[in-house]
Amino acid sequence: MGVFSKIFTWWNGSTVGTDWFTSRKGVIVGTDGEGNKYYKEKSGPRRWVIYNGEANASRIPPDWHGWLHHTVDQLPTEASHVVKPWEKEHVPNLTGTEGAYYPPGSLFEGGHRRRATGDYEAWTPE
Secondary structure, three states: OOHHHHHHOOOOOOOHHHHHHHHHHEEEEEEOOOOOEEEEEOOOOOEEEEOOOOOOHHHOOHHHHHHHOOOOOOOOOOOOOOOOOOOOOOOOOOOOOOOOOOOOOOHHHOOOOOOOOOOOOOOOOO
């Protein structure tokens, strides 16, 4: 990442101000599976994340989300969370990316849909 983008952009990593604040007042408390780093303030209630790559809040797993928003005080690395058999693995929101879901008939999937059956009647204004 160049110096210009480090100074003026926030969506592709932390800014100079965030790095400066983190170095002065932050203590790293853990990382998640995506490489995001989680911090807390040395003497205060603040908690924050520095993303590994693009800043996208949907990339934060539920256990770290709860810790960031003060829902739970125990770190996910220290908690003994029991995964239920019906729980799925966390997947970030892929809308707007190459991995996005497009339903059958979508213009992005070829634009072909099934023909309408006889129960459809088009509306026309009078």
